[in-house]
Amino acid sequence: MDIISPKESxxxxxxxxxxxxxxxxxxxxxxxxxxxxxxxxxxYAALRSLKKEEVxxxxxxxxxxNTAWIGRMQEALSQISATYLDSPYxxxxxxxxxxxxxxxxxxxxxxxxxxWGHAQSLLLTRIPVSxxxxxxxxxxxxxxxxxxxxxxxxxxxxxxxRQFLMMVxxxxxxxxxxxxxxxxxxxxYYRKELFSDRAYYISTIGDYLIEVTLDHHIxxxxxxxxxxxxxxxxxxxxxxxxxxxxxxxxxIRITRNHARALSLKKKFNSxxxxxx
Numbered sequence: 001m002d003i004i005s006p007k008e009s010x011x012x013x014x015x016x017x018x019x020x021x022x023x024x025x026x027x028x029x030x031x032x033x034x035x036x037x038x039x040x041x042x043x044y045a046a047l048r049s050l051k052k053e054e055v056x057x058x059x060x061x062x063x064x065x066n067t068a069w070i071g072r073m074q075e076a077l078s079q080i081s082a083t084y085l086d087s088p089y090x091x092x093x094x095x096x097x098x099x100x101x102x103x104x105x106x107x108x109x110x111x112x113x114x115x116w117g118h119a120q121s122l123l124l125t126r127i128p129v130s131x132x133x134x135x136x137x138x139x140x141x142x143x144x145x146x147x148x149x150x151x152x153x154x155x156x157x158x159x160x161x162r163q164f165l166m167m168v169x170x171x172x173x174x175x176x177x178x179x180x181x182x183x184x185x186x187x188x189y190y191r192k193e194l195f196s197d198r199a200y201y202i203s204t205i206g207d208y209l210i211e212v213t214l215d216h217h218i219x220x221x222x223x224x225x226x227x228x229x230x231x232x233x234x235x236x237x238x239x240x241x242x243x244x245x246x247x248x249x250x251x252i253r254i255t256r257n258h259a260r261a262l263s264l265k266k267k268f269n270s271x272x273x274x275x276x
Contacts, residue, residue: 009035009046014055014065021064093119093254094126098207101255109218110244113142116252117153120203120210123254124162127206132163132275134268135203136194139170140178141222144232145240158186165272169193173230190271198223204261208254215248 006012009031016022016030028043047063050056057064093102106112124133143150157164166182166189168175175191182189195202199219201212214222221243229236 009038009042010050013046013050017056017063017065021062024061024063027063094122096254096256099257101253103251103253106250108245108248109214109250112212112250112252113146113244116210116212117149119252119254120205121153121156123205123208124157129160129162131206132165133157133203133205134165134265136167136169137201138168138198138219139175139222139226140166140168141226141240143178144174144237145244154181154187161186163188163275165268167192167194167268167271169195169198170226172226174226174232174236177232185273185275188272192271194267202264204264207256207258207261209257209261209264211253211255213251215250218243218246218248
């Protein structure tokens with residue numbers, strides 16, 4: 001079920017009913033604006049399915065959302081919100097004052113990347129979309145190792161209308177292959193080494209900086225794989241993916257520092273088009 005970006009008939013039905021009850025004829029007409037070839041049989045099959053799941057109430061040819069289902073959804077979302085927004089690190093991270101920082105360590109690079117994406121997404125909710133996301137990676141290898149996860153992050157940034165400016169320190173064939181994903185003014189990619197430490201990653205969003213220090217054994221293995229593999233194929237993906245599970249020591253530091261963030265942005269500005 002996806003009522004934010006609906007695809008199935010049942011998803012659209014819920015979305016249309018969110019504005020109030022509808023007659024079956026009105027609901028079918030609305031649904032056909034999204035699915036022109038939908039038959040009456042298909043429409044009523046979707047209604048029966050939603051009724052069986054106790055999502056809707058159908059009475060005298062009027063369809064309404066079941067208030068009990070709405071209550072269950074609200075309860076579930078409240079629980080999720082409490083879990084994430086009241087977790088120990090979230091207030092600490094989101095309430096940093098100028099020149100304050102907070103650090104986290106991770107025992108493998110998979111949990112590191114998961115937290116990294118989550119923290120970045122939360123910070124993006126605090127910063128106006130007019131502010132680009134600037135990111136520097138020695139290699140954007142997480143995109144090769146975890147394409148589905150990284151694609152979702154990129155699509156969310158792109159959908160918001162924010163610029164994502166990616167700079168990588170490598171110039172291998174794999175680095176060039178990843179560049180093909182970045183096109184247009186919103187998604188930009190440039191190959192230039194900014195830092196000699198191949199375990200160091202940094203990004204900035206507004207006045208926040210996210211600095212990642214990868215386990216040096218992992219970063220050395222990434223370098224070997226990028227040097228010795230010219231194509232993003234299944235074998236390369238599996239080799240990089242295997243590094244995600246290796247026990248290692250990785251660190252993220254999140255800092256709020258206007259001057260340092262501005263300094264990093266200036267390093268990027270010569271190589272990217274910055275929308276005004």
